[in-house]
Amino acid sequence: MYTPEINFLKERPEVPASVQTGAEAIAAPPTVAGAGSWALALGLGFAAAAVAMGGFLYFQAHFLRQRDALRAERTRLEGELSTANAELTRLQGLSQELQTIRTQTEGFRSFLGSIQPWSAILEEVRRRIPGQGVWITNISASGDTVNIQGEALDFPLVNDFLLTLLDSNFVTSAVLNSASRAEGTPETEASVAYSITVTVRTIGDPDPEFTRELEQRGAIGLVEKIRTLRQAEAN
Template sequence: MYSLDINFLKDRPDIIKPPTGNDRQAQPEGSMTPLIIGVIIGLLLPGLVGGLWFFLQQQNAQLQEEINGLKAQLGTLQQAEQQIKQLTEETNKVKDETAALASVFNQIKPWSAMLQDIRERTPPNVQIRSIQQKLVTVTTNSPAPATNNPKPGTPPPNPSANQITKLQIEGFARSFDDVNYLLLTLQRSPFLKSDETQLIVAKLDDSPGKLELNYPQNQNQAGGKVTYELPKMVRYSIQTSLNDVPASELIRELDRKGAVGLVTRIRTLQDKGVFQK
Protein backbone atom coordinates (compact mmCIF):
# COMPACT_ATOMS: atom_id res chain seq x y z
CA MET A 1 0.00 0.00 0.00
CA TYR A 2 1.17 3.47 -0.77
CA SER A 3 0.35 6.63 1.41
CA LEU A 4 0.13 10.17 0.09
CA ASP A 5 1.71 12.94 2.15
CA ILE A 6 0.37 16.30 0.93
CA ASN A 7 1.40 19.59 2.59
CA PHE A 8 -1.02 22.31 1.58
CA LEU A 9 0.85 25.04 3.48
CA LYS A 10 3.68 25.05 1.03
CA ASP A 11 1.36 25.87 -1.80
CA ARG A 12 -0.30 28.99 -0.11
CA PRO A 13 0.94 32.18 -1.71
CA ASP A 14 -0.04 34.37 1.25
CA ILE A 15 2.57 32.95 3.47
CA ILE A 16 5.68 35.03 3.16
CA LYS A 17 8.93 33.58 4.00
CA PRO A 18 10.90 35.29 6.73
CA PRO A 19 13.51 37.58 5.37
CA THR A 20 16.98 36.38 5.30
CA GLY A 21 20.23 38.29 5.52
CA ASN A 22 20.43 38.67 1.84
CA ASP A 23 16.96 40.11 1.73
CA ARG A 24 17.80 42.77 4.31
CA GLN A 25 20.70 43.96 2.28
CA ALA A 26 18.48 44.14 -0.74
CA GLN A 27 16.02 46.67 0.84
CA PRO A 28 15.93 50.04 -0.94
CA GLU A 29 17.46 53.17 0.64
CA GLY A 30 14.16 55.13 0.35
CA SER A 31 12.79 53.43 3.41
CA MET A 32 14.54 56.12 5.63
CA THR A 33 12.52 58.99 4.12
CA PRO A 34 9.67 59.00 6.70
CA LEU A 35 12.19 59.15 9.49
CA ILE A 36 13.99 62.07 7.91
CA ILE A 37 10.73 63.84 7.29
CA GLY A 38 9.71 63.34 10.91
CA VAL A 39 13.03 64.74 12.12
CA ILE A 40 12.66 67.78 9.86
CA ILE A 41 9.09 68.38 11.09
CA GLY A 42 10.24 68.05 14.66
CA LEU A 43 12.91 70.69 14.06
CA LEU A 44 10.63 73.04 12.15
CA LEU A 45 7.73 72.94 14.64
CA PRO A 46 9.56 74.75 17.47
CA GLY A 47 10.80 77.33 14.94
CA LEU A 48 7.29 77.92 13.72
CA VAL A 49 6.04 78.25 17.30
CA GLY A 50 8.84 80.68 18.11
CA GLY A 51 8.16 82.73 14.99
CA LEU A 52 4.48 82.84 15.78
CA TRP A 53 5.23 83.94 19.35
CA PHE A 54 7.55 86.68 18.10
CA PHE A 55 4.87 87.83 15.63
CA LEU A 56 2.28 87.94 18.39
CA GLN A 57 4.61 89.94 20.60
CA GLN A 58 5.09 92.47 17.80
CA GLN A 59 1.33 92.70 17.34
CA ASN A 60 0.81 93.17 21.08
CA ALA A 61 3.41 95.96 21.17
CA GLN A 62 1.76 97.67 18.21
CA LEU A 63 -1.68 97.35 19.78
CA GLN A 64 -0.34 98.72 23.05
CA GLU A 65 1.04 101.75 21.22
CA GLU A 66 -2.34 102.27 19.57
CA ILE A 67 -4.07 101.98 22.95
CA ASN A 68 -1.69 104.56 24.45
CA GLY A 69 -2.38 106.88 21.52
CA LEU A 70 -6.13 106.46 21.93
CA LYS A 71 -5.81 107.15 25.66
CA ALA A 72 -3.92 110.36 24.89
CA GLN A 73 -6.61 111.38 22.37
CA LEU A 74 -9.28 110.51 24.93
CA GLY A 75 -7.62 112.74 27.50
CA THR A 76 -7.46 115.57 24.96
CA LEU A 77 -11.11 115.07 24.05
CA GLN A 78 -12.13 115.02 27.72
CA GLN A 79 -10.26 118.27 28.28
CA ALA A 80 -11.95 119.77 25.22
CA GLU A 81 -15.30 118.53 26.54
CA GLN A 82 -14.67 120.28 29.86
CA GLN A 83 -13.81 123.48 28.00
CA ILE A 84 -16.97 123.18 25.89
CA LYS A 85 -19.01 122.58 29.03
CA GLN A 86 -17.49 125.65 30.69
CA LEU A 87 -18.11 127.77 27.59
CA THR A 88 -21.70 126.50 27.46
CA GLU A 89 -22.25 127.48 31.09
CA GLU A 90 -20.77 130.93 30.46
CA THR A 91 -22.92 131.31 27.34
CA ASN A 92 -26.06 130.34 29.25
CA LYS A 93 -25.12 132.79 31.98
CA VAL A 94 -24.68 135.58 29.44
CA LYS A 95 -28.00 134.64 27.84
CA ASP A 96 -29.74 134.77 31.24
CA GLU A 97 -28.20 138.16 32.00
CA THR A 98 -29.17 139.42 28.56
CA ALA A 99 -32.73 138.15 29.02
CA ALA A 100 -32.91 139.80 32.46
CA LEU A 101 -31.62 143.09 31.04
CA ALA A 102 -34.02 142.80 28.12
CA SER A 103 -36.92 142.20 30.49
CA VAL A 104 -35.98 145.41 32.32
CA PHE A 105 -36.13 147.37 29.05
CA ASN A 106 -39.36 145.60 28.21
CA GLN A 107 -40.98 146.78 31.45
CA ILE A 108 -39.90 150.41 31.12
CA LYS A 109 -42.52 152.90 30.03
CA PRO A 110 -41.15 156.45 29.89
CA TRP A 111 -43.11 159.04 31.80
CA SER A 112 -42.68 161.45 28.92
CA ALA A 113 -44.57 159.09 26.58
CA MET A 114 -47.34 158.43 29.12
CA LEU A 115 -47.78 162.13 29.94
CA GLN A 116 -47.88 162.93 26.25
CA ASP A 117 -50.59 160.30 25.77
CA ILE A 118 -52.64 161.71 28.66
CA ARG A 119 -52.24 165.25 27.32
CA GLU A 120 -53.46 164.22 23.88
CA ARG A 121 -56.50 162.54 25.43
CA THR A 122 -57.47 165.52 27.60
CA PRO A 123 -60.39 167.51 26.12
CA PRO A 124 -60.08 171.32 25.78
CA ASN A 125 -62.46 172.10 28.68
CA VAL A 126 -60.53 169.95 31.18
CA GLN A 127 -57.57 171.10 33.19
CA ILE A 128 -55.14 168.67 34.85
CA ARG A 129 -53.62 170.11 38.01
CA SER A 130 -51.54 167.14 39.20
CA ILE A 131 -50.55 163.57 38.33
CA GLN A 132 -49.10 161.56 41.21
CA GLN A 133 -48.11 158.03 42.00
CA LYS A 134 -49.51 156.86 45.31
CA LEU A 135 -49.39 153.68 47.34
CA VAL A 136 -52.98 152.62 47.88
CA THR A 137 -53.83 150.06 50.55
CA VAL A 138 -56.21 147.40 49.32
CA THR A 139 -57.83 145.30 52.03
CA THR A 140 -58.89 141.77 51.18
CA ASN A 141 -60.40 139.19 53.51
CA SER A 142 -58.43 135.97 53.74
CA PRO A 143 -60.54 132.86 53.02
CA ALA A 144 -62.13 131.37 56.12
CA PRO A 145 -61.65 127.67 56.93
CA ALA A 146 -64.41 125.46 55.61
CA THR A 147 -66.49 124.53 58.65
CA ASN A 148 -70.10 123.44 58.53
CA ASN A 149 -70.83 124.39 62.12
CA PRO A 150 -68.58 127.21 63.28
CA LYS A 151 -68.29 127.60 67.00
CA PRO A 152 -70.07 130.56 68.52
CA GLY A 153 -67.79 133.46 69.23
CA THR A 154 -65.37 132.56 66.41
CA PRO A 155 -63.70 135.80 65.22
CA PRO A 156 -64.06 136.73 61.55
CA PRO A 157 -61.10 136.16 59.24
CA ASN A 158 -58.34 138.71 59.56
CA PRO A 159 -58.21 141.13 56.65
CA SER A 160 -54.88 141.29 54.82
CA ALA A 161 -53.72 144.67 53.52
CA ASN A 162 -51.82 144.92 50.25
CA GLN A 163 -50.22 148.10 48.99
CA ILE A 164 -50.27 148.67 45.24
CA THR A 165 -49.12 151.63 43.17
CA LYS A 166 -51.86 153.74 41.66
CA LEU A 167 -51.81 156.78 39.40
CA GLN A 168 -54.00 159.64 40.59
CA ILE A 169 -55.04 162.42 38.19
CA GLU A 170 -56.67 165.54 39.65
CA GLY A 171 -57.92 168.75 38.11
CA PHE A 172 -60.90 170.86 37.11
CA ALA A 173 -63.41 170.61 34.27
CA ARG A 174 -66.11 172.87 32.99
CA SER A 175 -68.83 170.25 33.27
CA PHE A 176 -69.46 166.69 34.33
CA ASP A 177 -69.68 165.64 30.69
CA ASP A 178 -66.13 166.79 30.15
CA VAL A 179 -65.00 164.70 33.12
CA ASN A 180 -66.80 161.64 31.74
CA TYR A 181 -65.20 162.20 28.34
CA LEU A 182 -61.75 162.36 29.95
CA LEU A 183 -62.48 159.14 31.84
CA LEU A 184 -63.52 157.31 28.67
CA THR A 185 -60.48 158.47 26.73
CA LEU A 186 -58.14 157.41 29.53
CA GLN A 187 -59.75 153.97 29.60
CA ARG A 188 -58.73 153.54 25.95
CA SER A 189 -55.12 154.43 26.63
CA PRO A 190 -52.65 151.56 25.90
CA PHE A 191 -50.53 152.66 28.87
CA LEU A 192 -53.32 152.34 31.47
CA LYS A 193 -55.54 149.53 32.70
CA SER A 194 -59.04 150.25 31.52
CA ASP A 195 -60.77 148.19 34.21
CA GLU A 196 -58.88 150.03 36.96
CA THR A 197 -59.41 153.53 35.57
CA GLN A 198 -62.17 154.88 37.82
CA LEU A 199 -63.63 158.22 38.77
CA ILE A 200 -63.11 158.79 42.50
CA VAL A 201 -64.36 162.36 43.00
CA ALA A 202 -66.45 164.68 40.81
CA LYS A 203 -68.17 167.65 42.43
CA LEU A 204 -68.77 171.37 41.92
CA ASP A 205 -66.21 173.58 43.58
CA ASP A 206 -64.98 177.15 43.42
CA SER A 207 -62.79 177.98 40.51
CA PRO A 208 -59.12 177.85 41.41
CA GLY A 209 -58.43 181.19 39.76
CA LYS A 210 -59.87 184.68 39.79
CA LEU A 211 -60.09 187.31 37.07
CA GLU A 212 -58.56 190.65 38.06
CA LEU A 213 -58.63 193.72 35.84
CA ASN A 214 -56.78 196.97 36.38
CA TYR A 215 -58.36 200.17 35.07
CA PRO A 216 -56.35 203.36 34.62
CA GLN A 217 -56.77 206.56 36.56
CA ASN A 218 -58.60 209.44 34.84
CA GLN A 219 -59.80 212.93 35.80
CA ASN A 220 -63.07 211.81 37.30
CA GLN A 221 -62.04 208.47 38.83
CA ALA A 222 -58.97 207.14 40.53
CA GLY A 223 -57.27 204.02 39.21
CA GLY A 224 -58.01 200.69 40.81
CA LYS A 225 -58.47 196.92 40.42
CA VAL A 226 -61.61 194.95 39.75
CA THR A 227 -61.85 191.26 40.71
CA TYR A 228 -64.41 188.96 39.07
CA GLU A 229 -65.39 185.62 40.52
CA LEU A 230 -65.27 182.87 37.93
CA PRO A 231 -68.10 180.37 37.72
CA LYS A 232 -67.81 177.18 39.66
CA MET A 233 -66.10 174.20 38.06
CA VAL A 234 -66.14 170.46 38.54
CA ARG A 235 -63.27 169.23 40.63
CA TYR A 236 -62.43 165.64 39.74
CA SER A 237 -60.05 162.89 40.79
CA ILE A 238 -59.39 159.84 38.60
CA GLN A 239 -57.48 156.82 39.82
CA THR A 240 -55.85 154.33 37.47
CA SER A 241 -52.98 151.82 37.16
CA LEU A 242 -50.20 151.42 34.65
CA ASN A 243 -50.68 148.65 32.12
CA ASP A 244 -48.61 145.44 32.26
CA VAL A 245 -48.27 145.20 28.48
CA PRO A 246 -44.57 144.82 27.51
CA ALA A 247 -42.94 147.81 25.91
CA SER A 248 -42.05 145.70 22.86
CA GLU A 249 -45.77 145.45 22.09
CA LEU A 250 -46.23 149.23 22.42
CA ILE A 251 -43.30 150.17 20.22
CA ARG A 252 -45.50 152.04 17.73
CA GLU A 253 -47.19 154.08 20.46
CA LEU A 254 -43.83 154.79 22.09
CA ASP A 255 -42.38 155.88 18.77
CA ARG A 256 -45.36 158.18 18.21
CA LYS A 257 -45.00 159.69 21.66
CA GLY A 258 -41.29 160.49 21.14
CA ALA A 259 -39.63 157.76 23.26
CA VAL A 260 -36.82 157.40 20.70
CA GLY A 261 -34.18 156.00 23.07
CA LEU A 262 -36.30 153.12 24.34
CA VAL A 263 -37.61 152.34 20.86
CA THR A 264 -34.05 152.13 19.52
CA ARG A 265 -32.98 149.77 22.30
CA ILE A 266 -36.00 147.51 21.81
CA ARG A 267 -35.47 147.34 18.04
CA THR A 268 -31.81 146.50 18.57
CA LEU A 269 -32.78 143.65 20.90
CA GLN A 270 -35.32 142.48 18.33
CA ASP A 271 -32.64 142.43 15.62
CA LYS A 272 -30.42 140.32 17.89
CA GLY A 273 -33.25 137.86 18.48
CA VAL A 274 -33.85 138.67 22.15
CA PHE A 275 -37.38 139.92 21.44
CA GLN A 276 -39.71 138.62 18.80
CA LYS A 277 -40.86 141.14 16.24
Protein backbone atom coordinates in the same frame (compact mmCIF):
# COMPACT_ATOMS: atom_id res chain seq x y z
CA MET B 1 41.07 2.43 4.83
CA TYR B 2 38.25 4.86 5.69
CA THR B 3 39.28 8.24 6.78
CA PRO B 4 36.52 10.21 8.50
CA GLU B 5 35.99 13.77 7.44
CA ILE B 6 35.88 16.10 10.30
CA ASN B 7 34.08 19.44 9.72
CA PHE B 8 35.22 21.62 12.48
CA LEU B 9 33.00 24.46 11.41
CA LYS B 10 29.93 22.33 11.44
CA GLU B 11 30.69 20.74 14.69
CA ARG B 12 31.70 23.98 16.38
CA PRO B 13 29.16 24.96 18.97
CA GLU B 14 27.52 28.38 18.67
CA VAL B 15 29.00 30.92 20.95
CA PRO B 16 26.38 33.13 22.62
CA ALA B 17 26.48 36.82 21.68
CA SER B 18 26.89 37.66 25.34
CA VAL B 19 30.31 36.00 25.45
CA GLN B 20 31.69 37.39 22.21
CA THR B 21 34.76 39.42 22.83
CA GLY B 22 37.52 41.13 21.06
CA ALA B 23 37.27 41.83 17.40
CA GLU B 24 34.07 39.89 17.04
CA ALA B 25 32.26 42.05 19.60
CA ILE B 26 33.53 45.28 18.07
CA ALA B 27 32.82 44.26 14.53
CA ALA B 28 29.28 43.17 15.22
CA PRO B 29 27.10 45.62 13.32
CA PRO B 30 23.77 46.80 14.73
CA THR B 31 20.68 45.12 13.49
CA VAL B 32 18.73 46.79 10.69
CA ALA B 33 15.59 47.00 12.77
CA GLY B 34 17.33 48.92 15.61
CA ALA B 35 18.91 51.46 13.25
CA GLY B 36 15.57 52.19 11.59
CA SER B 37 13.82 52.85 14.90
CA TRP B 38 16.54 55.23 15.97
CA ALA B 39 16.41 57.16 12.70
CA LEU B 40 12.62 57.34 12.84
CA ALA B 41 12.69 58.70 16.39
CA LEU B 42 15.29 61.26 15.44
CA GLY B 43 13.23 62.38 12.44
CA LEU B 44 10.08 62.68 14.50
CA GLY B 45 11.99 64.72 17.04
CA PHE B 46 13.17 67.17 14.41
CA ALA B 47 9.70 67.36 12.92
CA ALA B 48 8.13 68.07 16.32
CA ALA B 49 10.76 70.71 17.02
CA ALA B 50 10.08 72.32 13.64
CA VAL B 51 6.31 72.33 14.26
CA ALA B 52 6.81 73.78 17.73
CA MET B 53 9.13 76.50 16.40
CA GLY B 54 6.66 77.33 13.61
CA GLY B 55 3.80 77.58 16.08
CA PHE B 56 5.87 79.77 18.36
CA LEU B 57 6.78 82.11 15.50
CA TYR B 58 3.15 82.28 14.34
CA PHE B 59 1.77 83.14 17.75
CA GLN B 60 4.59 85.62 18.33
CA ALA B 61 3.79 87.39 15.06
CA HIS B 62 0.07 87.34 15.89
CA PHE B 63 0.77 88.78 19.34
CA LEU B 64 2.96 91.53 17.87
CA ARG B 65 0.24 92.47 15.36
CA GLN B 66 -2.36 92.64 18.12
CA ARG B 67 -0.04 94.71 20.30
CA ASP B 68 0.65 97.17 17.47
CA ALA B 69 -3.09 97.40 16.69
CA LEU B 70 -3.92 98.07 20.35
CA ARG B 71 -1.22 100.72 20.57
CA ALA B 72 -2.56 102.42 17.44
CA GLU B 73 -6.11 102.30 18.83
CA ARG B 74 -4.93 103.73 22.14
CA THR B 75 -3.14 106.57 20.32
CA ARG B 76 -6.30 107.30 18.31
CA LEU B 77 -8.49 107.31 21.41
CA GLU B 78 -6.05 109.52 23.28
CA GLY B 79 -6.17 111.98 20.36
CA GLU B 80 -9.97 111.95 20.33
CA LEU B 81 -10.04 112.42 24.10
CA SER B 82 -7.68 115.38 23.85
CA THR B 83 -9.87 116.94 21.15
CA ALA B 84 -13.01 116.30 23.22
CA ASN B 85 -11.42 117.87 26.30
CA ALA B 86 -10.44 120.94 24.29
CA GLU B 87 -13.98 121.23 22.91
CA LEU B 88 -15.43 120.79 26.39
CA THR B 89 -13.19 123.56 27.70
CA ARG B 90 -14.31 125.83 24.85
CA LEU B 91 -17.99 125.07 25.48
CA GLN B 92 -17.56 125.74 29.20
CA GLY B 93 -16.03 129.11 28.36
CA LEU B 94 -18.91 129.92 26.02
CA SER B 95 -21.39 128.86 28.69
CA GLN B 96 -19.79 131.22 31.17
CA GLU B 97 -19.88 134.05 28.62
CA LEU B 98 -23.54 133.32 27.90
CA GLN B 99 -24.36 133.34 31.60
CA THR B 100 -22.59 136.69 31.96
CA ILE B 101 -24.58 138.12 29.04
CA ARG B 102 -27.83 136.82 30.50
CA THR B 103 -27.01 138.40 33.86
CA GLN B 104 -26.22 141.70 32.18
CA THR B 105 -29.38 141.50 30.08
CA GLU B 106 -31.50 140.78 33.14
CA GLY B 107 -29.94 143.72 34.92
CA PHE B 108 -30.63 145.93 31.91
CA ARG B 109 -34.23 144.70 31.81
CA SER B 110 -34.66 145.46 35.52
CA PHE B 111 -33.25 148.92 34.95
CA LEU B 112 -35.63 149.62 32.08
CA GLY B 113 -38.52 148.25 34.09
CA SER B 114 -37.74 150.67 36.90
CA ILE B 115 -38.06 153.80 34.75
CA GLN B 116 -40.92 155.24 32.74
CA PRO B 117 -40.98 157.62 29.77
CA TRP B 118 -42.87 160.22 31.75
CA SER B 119 -42.72 162.85 29.05
CA ALA B 120 -44.35 160.40 26.62
CA ILE B 121 -46.91 159.33 29.24
CA LEU B 122 -47.90 162.91 30.06
CA GLU B 123 -48.20 163.68 26.36
CA GLU B 124 -50.46 160.63 25.96
CA VAL B 125 -52.67 161.72 28.89
CA ARG B 126 -52.96 165.20 27.43
CA ARG B 127 -54.04 163.81 24.07
CA ARG B 128 -56.69 161.66 25.74
CA ILE B 129 -58.53 164.61 27.34
CA PRO B 130 -61.93 164.84 25.57
CA GLY B 131 -62.24 168.47 24.49
CA GLN B 132 -62.47 171.71 26.48
CA GLY B 133 -64.90 170.39 29.10
CA VAL B 134 -62.25 168.40 31.06
CA TRP B 135 -59.12 169.66 32.73
CA ILE B 136 -56.45 168.27 35.07
CA THR B 137 -55.52 169.94 38.31
CA ASN B 138 -52.89 167.50 39.64
CA ILE B 139 -50.87 164.41 38.54
CA SER B 140 -48.67 162.23 40.76
CA ALA B 141 -46.82 159.02 39.87
CA SER B 142 -45.29 156.11 41.75
CA GLY B 143 -43.74 153.22 39.86
CA ASP B 144 -46.18 152.26 37.11
CA THR B 145 -49.16 154.00 38.74
CA VAL B 146 -50.38 157.49 37.85
CA ASN B 147 -52.97 159.37 39.95
CA ILE B 148 -54.95 162.04 38.12
CA GLN B 149 -57.17 164.66 39.80
CA GLY B 150 -59.20 167.18 37.85
CA GLU B 151 -62.58 168.64 37.03
CA ALA B 152 -65.11 168.35 34.23
CA LEU B 153 -68.27 170.15 33.27
CA ASP B 154 -70.39 167.03 33.79
CA PHE B 155 -70.27 163.32 34.60
CA PRO B 156 -70.43 162.09 30.95
CA LEU B 157 -67.24 163.98 30.19
CA VAL B 158 -65.47 162.26 33.13
CA ASN B 159 -66.65 158.91 31.80
CA ASP B 160 -65.42 159.79 28.29
CA PHE B 161 -62.00 160.68 29.71
CA LEU B 162 -61.82 157.31 31.51
CA LEU B 163 -62.74 155.41 28.34
CA THR B 164 -60.18 157.21 26.20
CA LEU B 165 -57.48 156.43 28.77
CA LEU B 166 -58.39 152.74 28.66
CA ASP B 167 -58.10 152.84 24.87
CA SER B 168 -54.45 153.95 25.05
CA ASN B 169 -51.58 151.54 24.38
CA PHE B 170 -49.73 153.19 27.27
CA VAL B 171 -52.40 152.13 29.78
CA THR B 172 -53.07 148.66 31.16
CA SER B 173 -55.87 149.71 33.51
CA ALA B 174 -57.76 152.84 34.63
CA VAL B 175 -60.10 153.13 37.60
CA LEU B 176 -62.41 156.01 38.52
CA ASN B 177 -61.87 156.50 42.25
CA SER B 178 -64.39 159.30 42.81
CA ALA B 179 -66.58 161.81 40.98
CA SER B 180 -68.62 164.43 42.82
CA ARG B 181 -70.43 167.58 41.76
CA ALA B 182 -69.07 170.89 42.92
CA GLU B 183 -71.56 173.75 43.06
CA GLY B 184 -70.61 176.82 41.11
CA THR B 185 -70.19 180.35 42.31
CA PRO B 186 -71.04 183.67 40.67
CA GLU B 187 -67.54 183.58 39.25
CA THR B 188 -67.37 179.87 38.30
CA GLU B 189 -69.66 177.30 36.77
CA ALA B 190 -70.75 174.10 38.46
CA SER B 191 -68.36 171.19 37.77
CA VAL B 192 -67.57 167.59 38.64
CA ALA B 193 -64.40 166.81 40.62
CA TYR B 194 -62.90 163.44 39.76
CA SER B 195 -59.97 161.16 40.70
CA ILE B 196 -58.62 158.47 38.39
CA THR B 197 -55.85 155.91 39.02
CA VAL B 198 -54.05 154.73 35.88
CA THR B 199 -51.59 151.83 35.56
CA VAL B 200 -49.14 152.37 32.68
CA ARG B 201 -47.13 149.82 30.73
CA THR B 202 -43.47 149.25 31.51
CA ILE B 203 -40.82 150.45 29.13
CA GLY B 204 -39.60 146.89 28.53
CA ASP B 205 -42.88 145.80 26.95
CA PRO B 206 -42.03 144.06 23.64
CA ASP B 207 -45.18 145.23 21.80
CA PRO B 208 -43.98 146.79 18.48
CA GLU B 209 -46.99 149.12 18.35
CA PHE B 210 -46.19 150.41 21.82
CA THR B 211 -42.61 151.01 20.70
CA ARG B 212 -43.79 153.02 17.68
CA GLU B 213 -46.02 155.15 19.89
CA LEU B 214 -43.08 155.83 22.19
CA GLU B 215 -41.15 157.13 19.19
CA GLN B 216 -44.11 159.30 18.19
CA ARG B 217 -44.20 160.80 21.70
CA GLY B 218 -40.48 161.66 21.51
CA ALA B 219 -39.03 158.83 23.65
CA ILE B 220 -36.45 157.94 20.98
CA GLY B 221 -33.60 157.25 23.41
CA LEU B 222 -35.65 154.76 25.39
CA VAL B 223 -36.79 153.05 22.20
CA GLU B 224 -33.16 152.51 21.18
CA LYS B 225 -32.44 150.94 24.56
CA ILE B 226 -35.43 148.61 24.14
CA ARG B 227 -34.18 147.51 20.71
CA THR B 228 -30.72 146.87 22.11
CA LEU B 229 -32.24 144.74 24.87
CA ARG B 230 -34.26 142.72 22.36
CA GLN B 231 -31.20 142.08 20.19
CA ALA B 232 -29.24 140.89 23.23
CA GLU B 233 -32.07 138.52 24.19
CA ALA B 234 -32.31 137.19 20.62
CA ASN B 235 -28.60 136.36 20.58
